[in-house]
Amino acid sequence: MRNRFLAGEIVGDGKRQKRGGRRRENMTPEQERDALAPFLDRARTGGILVVGQIKAELEATIGRPMALSSVYNLLHRHGWRKLASDK
Numbered sequence: 001m002r003n004r005f006l007a008g009e010i011v012g013d014g015k016r017q018k019r020g021g022r023r024r025e026n027m028t029p030e031q032e033r034d035a036l037a038p039f040l041d042r043a044r045t046g047g048i049l050v051v052g053q054i055k056a057e058l059e060a061t062i063g064r065p066m067a068l069s070s071v072y073n074l075l076h077r078h079g080w081r082k083l084a085s086d087k
Contacts, residue, residue, distance in 0.1 A: 026062050026070070029077075035061050036078055049080065 005011045027035065035058060043049045055071045075081075 026058075026066065031061075032074055033078065036074070040078065040080065043080070049075070051075075 001011045036054070039049055039054050039057075051068065051071055054075070055066060055068060058071060058074070059066050
């Protein structure tokens, strides 16, 4: 920006621009959707999501270890939420 200013160009409009987009993503949203589809389909029909199984499947898909929190974030991105049982 400094070099553009020194060259006589108008730099910025007074507003700071924020960077957008996903960074450090493991998979594209479409790949995530495809990997989660069997698990979420089972959950919709009354099955239980076991996050450990999902984590193992995702690690096999991407070929490297993945943090458990990343699995929970991925599930949250795709509309899954943990339900508490009624007492």
